[in-house]
Amino acid sequence: xxxxxRALESKETLxxxxxxxxxxxxxxNAISEKIxxxxxxxxxxxxxxDEIPDSAPEESLQSLGITSGDLIFYTLNxxxxxxxxxxxxxxxxxxxxxxxxxxxxxxxIQSETLNKPDDSxxxxxxxxxxxxxxxxxxxxxxxxxxxxxxxxxxxxNEFEEMDVDEPxxxxxxxxxxxxxxxxxxxxxxxxxxxxxxxxxxxxxxxVLLESxxxxxxxxxxxxxxxxRLPQGWASMTSTVCVNYTVPDLFRSGGExxxxxxxxxxxxxxxxxxxxxxxxxxxxxxxxxxNESLFMQSINFVWTNCDSLGAVTDNNESAVKSNHEKKxxxxxxxxxxxxxxxxxxxxCEKTGLVSPPCFMLLPTELKILILDFLPxxxxxxxxxxxxxxxxxxxxxxxWKQKFANEFGFSAAEGMRGSWKEKFAIxxxxxxxxxxxxxxxxxxxxxxxxxxxxxxxxxxxxxxxxAPVGGRSDLLPGGIDFPGLAAPRLLGRRxxxxxxxxxxxxx
Amino acid sequence: xxxxxxFLKSSDDKTFEIDETAARASETLKNIIDGGCLDGVIxxxxxxxxxxxxxxxxxxxxxxxxxxxxxxxxxxxxKDKEILPDYDEEEDKREKxxxxxxxxxxxxxxxxxxxxxxxxxxxxxxxxxxxxxxxxVEKAASMxxxxxxxxxxxxxxxxxxxxxxEEEEMILIEDEWDDEWAFD
Numbered sequence: 001x002x003x004x005x006r007a008l009e010s011k012e013t014l015x016x017x018x019x020x021x022x023x024x025x026x027x028x029n030a031i032s033e034k035i036x037x038x039x040x041x042x043x044x045x046x047x048x049x050d051e052i053p054d055s056a057p058e059e060s061l062q063s064l065g066i067t068s069g070d071l072i073f074y075t076l077n078x079x080x081x082x083x084x085x086x087x088x089x090x091x092x093x094x095x096x097x098x099x100x101x102x103x104x105x106x107x108x109i110q111s112e113t114l115n116k117p118d119d120s121x122x123x124x125x126x127x128x129x130x131x132x133x134x135x136x137x138x139x140x141x142x143x144x145x146x147x148x149x150x151x152x153x154x155x156x157n158e159f160e161e162m163d164v165d166e167p168x169x170x171x172x173x174x175x176x177x178x179x180x181x182x183x184x185x186x187x188x189x190x191x192x193x194x195x196x197x198x199x200x201x202x203x204x205x206x207v208l209l210e211s212x213x214x215x216x217x218x219x220x221x222x223x224x225x226x227x228r229l230p231q232g233w234a235s236m237t238s239t240v241c242v243n244y245t246v247p248d249l250f251r252s253g254g255e256x257x258x259x260x261x262x263x264x265x266x267x268x269x270x271x272x273x274x275x276x277x278x279x280x281x282x283x284x285x286x287x288x289x290n291e292s293l294f295m296q297s298i299n300f301v302w303t304n305c306d307s308l309g310a311v312t313d314n315n316e317s318a319v320k321s322n323h324e325k326k327x328x329x330x331x332x333x334x335x336x337x338x339x340x341x342x343x344x345x346x347c348e349k350t351g352l353v354s355p356p357c358f359m360l361l362p363t364e365l366k367i368l369i370l371d372f373l374p375x376x377x378x379x380x381x382x383x384x385x386x387x388x389x390x391x392x393x394x395x396x397x398w399k400q401k402f403a404n405e406f407g408f409s410a411a412e413g414m415r416g417s418w419k420e421k422f423a424i425x426x427x428x429x430x431x432x433x434x435x436x437x438x439x440x441x442x443x444x445x446x447x448x449x450x451x452x453x454x455x456x457x458x459x460x461x462x463x464x465a466p467v468g469g470r471s472d473l474l475p476g477g478i479d480f481p482g483l484a485a486p487r488l489l490g491r492r493x494x495x496x497x498x499x500x501x502x503x504x505x
Numbered sequence: 506x507x508x509x510x511x512f513l514k515s516s517d518d519k520t521f522e523i524d525e526t527a528a529r530a531s532e533t534l535k536n537i538i539d540g541g542c543l544d545g546v547i548x549x550x551x552x553x554x555x556x557x558x559x560x561x562x563x564x565x566x567x568x569x570x571x572x573x574x575x576x577x578x579x580x581x582x583x584k585d586k587e588i589l590p591d592y593d594e595e596e597d598k599r600e601k602x603x604x605x606x607x608x609x610x611x612x613x614x615x616x617x618x619x620x621x622x623x624x625x626x627x628x629x630x631x632x633x634x635x636x637x638x639x640x641x642v643e644k645a646a647s648m649x650x651x652x653x654x655x656x657x658x659x660x661x662x663x664x665x666x667x668x669x670x671e672e673e674e675m676i677l678i679e680d681e682w683d684d685e686w687a688f689d
Contacts, residue, residue, distance in 0.1 A: 211620075328616070331618070332616075332617070332618045335618040335619070335620065336618050336619050336660075340618070340619055340620055340662065341662045344662050345662075355620055356620060356623035356624055356627065357619075357623065357661065357662055358619075358623070358645070358661035358662070358663060359661070359662075359663055360623075361623060361626065361627070362627075362630070364630075365626060365627075365630060365642070368638075368642050369642050369645045369646050369649070371642075372642055372643055372645075372646035373646050373649055373650060374650065376682055377649055377650050377651065377652075379678070379682045380652075380653070380654055380657075380679060380682050381649065381654075381657070382675075382678070383654040383675040383676075383678055383679045384654045384657055384658055384663055384665065385658075385663055385664070385665050385666050385667070386666050386667065387666075388663075
């Protein structure tokens with residue numbers, strides 16, 4: 001088994017290979033050999049807070065929750081880690097309260113071990129400038145996913161310290177909280193994170209939890225209070241099915257009003273996720289996740305699960321922030337493609353207050369968004385739904401669009417609504433564009449006054465009538481919209497019809 | 506520069522701190538400050554603690570130098586040249602660097618999912634932070650530009666409420682406008 005071992009004080013990392021299976025004692029022997037000290041004086045920890053109990057030195061490393069690739073902290077200081085926790089650390093960390101205890105412990109350790117606070121500050125700054133990365137900072141408060149980047153972070157921390165009522169900050173839905181939230185979920189599901197696709201499923205699970213969903217145990221219909229997935233999910237072959245709901249949908253008797261089902265289908269390098277409501281039929285929201293795109297970054301976070309602030313140089317921090325960017329991309333993709341649509345469906349069907357979504361924005365904001373669109377896109381907006389059709393046919397809106405794109409003077413002598421005028425002029429403009437895209441084709445053969453016959457073209461383009469009208473008869477470079485009319489006239493009729501359609505609303 | 510601290514309370518009763526100069530980026534907060542109604546903490550019942558730090562981050566970047574955001578809105582530095590006849594070229598360069606830096610910052614700042622986008626848009630609207638409102642609205646508009654109605658529906662989770670007949674009509678309209686820039 002290959003392991004990385006890091007000194008708590010100096011943060012120096014060693015790579016160690018132990019025979020498999022091996023016991024805790026074997027590991028201690030291996031480390032003491034490397035750092036030339038006595039195995040008895042070594043203290044080990046997985047999360048650098050709680051010591052791995054040495055009550056059973058003969059027990060295998062696997063049974064203690066240590067797997068290949070893990071990072072293990074050691075110290076010679078007998079008080080470096082807290083003792084007295086007899087179980088493996090992963091299991092002690094369920095729920096918010098023990099988290100905050102751990103956090104407090106960590107801050108004690110921090111104050112002892114970080115004798116150069118200035119250095120650690122610099123590292124934080126470097127990281128922040130490289131992207132969203134507050135979670136990797138060594139400051140104890142930032143272990144909780146409250147942080148924003150840069151100064152807001154410092155700001156909040158200052159304040160959190162003043163806030164006596166709430167020593168443990170809540171989980172806030174925030175961009176830079178992504179890696180640290182994921183780490184928490186990974187830690188609890190560490191036993192099942194055997195393969196890439198499983199790790200990817202756990203990652204999606206993390207996004208669901210962070211979006212406010214709770215996981216349901218399909219057998220007992222009870223909610224799972226920790227960050228874990230239902231028992232036995234990892235043993236399901238090709239398709240994994242998981243139920244989720246939101247806390248508001250629990251009836252007093254423990255009955256669940258409605259839930260959503262996620263189906264994970266593993267197809268080679270792809271994990272397809274299908275989400276829909278469990279009872280009332282709804283649209284299926286599908287997402288296809290490519291392992292090769294995200295696995296490197298997810299694995300990075302996973303293998304560094306326990307090393308919170310262990311950044312030693314700028315190079316490492318750059319790699320870290322790069323991975324975190326990628327991870328955030330994944331996060332966004334799952335949120336926008338899966339959790340938000342599911343949450344909207346769920347709330348719509350059960351009458352709960354829906355999360356903010358486009359259609360629930362106040363009308364003034366929707367109109368403002370339309371203001372920012374070019375005319376063509378505004379015209380298409382009217383095909384989406386009746387409310388948007390109504391909003392996008394406002395004549396003042398079109399008047400403004402007309403002025404922006406053509407100027408008021410162009411409207412002289414034109415009749416009809418502003419949208420109609422806009423349609424007519426944009427049709428003319430389109431026609432001109434069409435002419436100008438053809439011109440080079442006509443001109444190209446004679447750049448030097450010598451006729452040019454491309455070999456692979458059956459009809460040399462100089463004599464070939466290109467698409468549309470009689471433009472082949474025209475000298476290049478001069479715009480004769482009137483002459484090019486025959487084919488295009490038909491199109492103008494079509495546009496007028498379109499216009500009327502838009503206005504029947 | 507004065508650094509009077511102002512305390513803002515989110516809808517879920519969390520208090521955040523902001524410099525007065527930064528808070529002035531928000532019309533609403535500015536009016537409260539200027540109106541002298543400053544009574545310790547300003548409650549913001551429409552902004553949650555998820556979004557408030559993000560808003561504060563924006564105000565910190567933009568508060569106190571209202572000029573710069575205006576310049577960007579006017580399409581860069583050219584306008585200033587006309588106003589100031591003795592325009593310094595060095596100053597021009599510095600300004601350009603600053604604008605570029607700000608653009609880069611905005612790009613990173615605006616990297617979030619849709620839910621945050623709407624929350625932030627609503628907060629900017631409520632607090633009257635013009636620059637932030639423009640940024641968020643522009644982001645929403647960019648998610649519409651050049652897409653087909655179907656793509657937009659999927660993107661924003663909108664269900665079509667048209668009758669089958671209307672639906673057909675819509676498809677026609679869509680096709681006409683779709684042809685529009687086919688030659689681009």
